[in-house]
Ligand SMILES: CSCCC(=O)C(=O)COP(=O)(O)O
């Protein structure tokens with residue numbers, strides 16, 4: 001089946017998990033209190049704070065307690081939309097000042113460039129906010145890769161473990177599920193995307209760059225290189 005588009009996850013797939021956990025999360029954690037206090041009246045921040053309070057059923061929570069809640073969510077790696085929105089807004093300054101530089105695996109940057117050049121449409125689907133996705137690729141250590149992508153999806157389209165999210169993305173990009181290849185390190189995301197009819201490959205960064213095998217018929221690859229060999 002011809003692949004017309006690649007839909008990729010970020011953390012663990014294009015980008016080391018260590019960058020997210022050891023650079024991005026601590027950066028946001030150290031600044032979230034000051035940021036929320038300085039910007040709480042701005043509509044996007046106010047909306048995210050209200051959504052965070054509502055998520056756990058505490059609409060009346062004061063700002064300090066809400067900040068405490070958000071810090072706990074960072075420590076728990078909770079994939080909560082309002083937290084992801086705030087993190088994206090906080091990271092912007094870090095990228096613009098050059099304190100943060102998005103890490104993208106060499107092979108991921110290489111094949112994303114090649115696939116784009118050969119007419120494959122590229123899309124991102126990550127739990128990180130669309131803003132955060134554009135930043136990590138736009139300010140990457142492999143140059144500005146954000147321009148390679150035709151669209152970005154976060155959990156506003158639905159949770160990554162739900163099959164309906166992948167059906168929705170296929171509809172939104174106007175490409176049949178069978179012509180979209182989804183790449184992720186998360187086996188449960190792979191199951192959900194496969195059930196929606198997408199083609200799938202799981203990236204396992206613990207394998208060698210050229211190593212690959214199949215599990216239940218699904219390609220498990222150490223990098224984007226075996227994916228290219230198998231699908232293109
Ligand atoms: C988009 S950069 C920030 C990464 C992040 O916060 C995250 O939750 C990544 O999750 P993914 O769905 O890309 O594994």
Ligand SMILES: [Mg+2]
Pocket residue numbers: 009010011012013184185186
């Ligand atoms: Mg991931």
